Amino acid sequence: MLDEPRTYRHSESELRTQVFLGVLGIAMLGGVAWFETQYLPLVALGAVGIMFSAWRAGRLKTVISEDAISTQGIFGEKSLRWNEISRVSGRNNEIKLLNFDGDVTLSPSVELPGHEEIIETIGAKRPDLFAPGLNPVFKKNAEYAIVLPLVALLPI
Secondary structure (H helix, E strand, C coil): CCCCCEEEEEHHHHHHHHHHHHHHHHHHHHHHHHCCCHHHHHHHHHHHHHHHHHHHHHHCCECCCCCEEEECCEEEEEEEEEEEHHHHCCCCCCCCEEECCCCCCCCCCCCCHHHHHHHHHHHHCCCHHHHCCCCCCCCCCCHHHHHHHHHCCCCC
């Protein structure tokens, strides 16, 4: 199916654009902080945020090969062979692949371009993980029903 490994990551132009827009925003905020020094910590915090998000986005990567799937993030790289995956879980657009021991959890980033293609490839390689009889019950998490009203009351 896959002749050579397929790599999903942010392009260099995406990263450059993110850094450019961030630096532009910091420069604009810096112009305000030049006259109003109380905004200076906000400028410093914004600069640190830009550097962290650019570093993080540059480290995100998912590689799919004939034998395995691996992801790389800011905390290192994880890899699972296709036959080591015991189950799939997730919520919203996120997907988690777990091995039989439960000690390795691999989660391709939803921020990467081609995330839908990654999920389709996982389904093509291991269709048994998505069998309707395997997970017959779908339920909604109560987290949003509780947290959303509390967040909405905050401004009031």
